[in-house]
Every structure is written in structure tokens, then in C-alpha cells.
Amino acid sequence: MKPLNIGMVGYGFMGRTHSNGYCQANHFFDLEYKPVLKAVCARNKDKAQAFADQWGYESIETDWREMLKRDDIDAIDVCTPNNLHKEISIAAAEAGKMVLCEKPIAMDVAEGEEMCAAVEKAGVANMVWYNYRRVPAVTLAKQLIDEGRLGRIFHYRANFLQDWTINADVPQGGAATWRLDAEAAGSGVTGDLLAHCIDTAIWLNGGITDVSAVAETFIKERTHAETGAKQAVKIDDACTFHCHFNNGSLGLFESTRYARGHKALYTLEINGEHASIRWDLHDLHRLEYFDHSDDSIVRGWRSVHVSDGDQPYMGNWWVPGLNIGYEHTFIHQVADFLKSLETGEPIEPSFRTALETQKVCDAVLASASDRAWKTIE
Ligand code: SOE
Helix, strand or coil: CEEEEEEEECCCHHHHHHHHHHHHHHHHCCCCEEEEEEEEECCCHHHHHHHHHHHCCCEEECCHHHHHHCCCCCEEEECCCHHHHHHHHHHHHHCCCEEEECCCCCCCHHHHHHHHHHHHHHCCCEEECCHHHHCHHHHHHHHHHHCCCCCCEEEEEEEEECCCCCCCCCCEEHHHHHHHCHHHHCCCHHHHHHHHHHHHHHHHHCCEEEEEEEEECCCCEEEECCCCCEEECCCCCEEEEEEEECCCCEEEEEEECCCCCCCCEEEEEEEECCEEEEEEHHHCCEEEEEECCCCHHHCCEEEEECCCCCCCCHHHCCCCCCCCCHHHHHHHHHHHHHHHHHHCCCCCCCHHHHHHHHHHHHHHHHHHHHCCCEECC
């Protein structure tokens, strides 16, 4: 087996999901390459060491620039807050490293363009961690659409609902709550949650041409987690938009962190001429499918439990009927990345593909702020 030496920058929630992916992929997929957890980098030495010990990283760094100088590292995994994606990814590409970057690709399109240029100039493998594409039921949806089973698509609807920021005492900034700090995150739910919905939508239904959005910041002031200072909240707490797709269908998207009772409810529904599809992250193994060509006396919504060996990814797991979960989406993404190194077939979503999602995010935020339709270039 060929080693793929990983250097990870950042060690939060995403650091854990990715590390688990690296540890598990070769247990379940036949692959030529095998990730080796060479180094994890974080500013706090003790925390970096604790993370390294827990996950089996061989060494730690406290300055990511030092990690880029190391010859024993092939790929840099960027798991930092969004405001560091650009600098680290570009420097990594210039150092000849492969780059795997958390979503959204960047703070905005301008940064994303620079990142694409850097990885393309260096000719290094690159991808962005839009993991929900690799939920087997979502991959099956893609297969059904590509087979033409839905026919012409009329509607695409998606929601991503959470409730963890309703309390005004939740701080912003710092390691745990940087997602609420515009300086670190760039935007609120648009970059964090809608970006997932947009990535999946573009993958399943093609490009988005124009958007009209509304956004709201419900809590206007929060305390900074590290300095204790009161600060204005500059992120979007909730954002809703509608849009046109290139294929003529209409899209409707909503995301919020103020939907009491919803923790991470990502749902999507697609209505076509012949069939419809519905999926819900809280029941991620099921693909709801309605096929109008079914015999009318038994026609209705089928609830397909995606666990059969013939269905996407499932042949690599247990036996039909047994579930897998959220963490497996990252294992699948690692496995697909390793496979792409073997075959030479580029991994998706690449930086360039993720830039399309960033364009929609930027247009959504601009539309909400100007109260006007925005066209995506
Ligand atoms: C935010 O709570 C978050 O963790 C996102 O940052 C992830 O991308 C999403 O998958 C789940 O929710």
C-alpha cells in the first residue's frame, strides 16, 4: 500500500470527522493508498498533543508554516475557521502539497478564485469537504436523476434548520463559537448551512442562474468568547432565497439557527415530471421516492431504505438492512479521494466546483443586503 501522509491544520469538530475518515477508509474500501496521520497543527501545544494522542497523529506542530516545510507530508487538510482557508491552502499548493479544505471554500468569491488559481497552477489534487453528497441516499438520488427517472425537473426545495444560537448568552468568536463571528466565518448560515444545500443542489440539478434572498440577524449583540467584549453581530442568523436553475426549474432554500427544536435538519425535495424525491438528514438512510409510472392502484410514496449492496457505497458496509450514519459520509469522501489518486480521475467537489457554490452564497448575501435579484456570473 502507498502511504498518503496527512498534515491537518485545526482540530475541532471537523478535525475529528476527517481524522475518523482517514482511520476508517482502508478498513472498508480496497484502495492502493492509505492515509498516515503524520502531524496535526494547532496554536495551543497541549491541545494539539491531546488531539494527536487521541487520534494517533505521529507528531504536532504549532505553526502551520512549519508543517508545509516538511518533506514527510503529502497532503494538507485545512480544518480551520474560514478566514484561514485561503492563506493556508495557497501556501500548501505552492509547497506542492495536495489540499483538502473544509467548506465553504473561502470567505468570498475573490478569495476562492485565488485558491483555485493556486491549486491549478501547482497541479495539486484538491477538494472541498461537502460531505452530504456522500450520504448513500443522496448519491442514489443523483443516480436516479441522471438516469432520467424524474424527467424534466420543476422544483428544488431545501432547508437546513438548527436552533443552537437562540440564547443571547451564546458568545461569538473563540474556538467553539467562531461560526458566529463574521471576522472568522465570513457569513452566518449562508456559508455554514446554505452552502451545503447549494452544493448538493448544483450537483443534483445543475447551475443556479439568479437569486433573490432575505436575511436577518435576530440577536444584534453578543459577548466575544475570548475578550469578553460586547460586539455587534455581523452574521446572518437566518437566510431564505429563491432562484432559477439553468434547466428552468425553480429553487427555494431556507436556513436558520433559530428553528426551535431542530438541531441539524437538512431536508431536500425535488419534483420532476415523472417522479419526485425527498430526503431528510434525520432519517438519512431513507430516500422517499414517488414514481408516477407505478400501477395506479398501488401508486404512492415509497420509503426506500438505502442499505442494499447494489445501492451507492453500501456494498462496502455490513449486510442489507443495517444502517450507517453521518461519520460515514467523511469515510466515503476519504475513500473517493484515495481512489482518485489511484485512477487519476479528479475528485469532486474540487476547489473549482466549490467556487460555484461560493458564487451563489455571495449573490445570496448581496441580494439580501440590496433587496434585489442578483445574477450569478
Ligand atoms: C454547524 O453547526 C455545522 O456543524 C456545520 O458547520 C456543518 O458543516 C454541518 O454539516 C452541521 O452543522
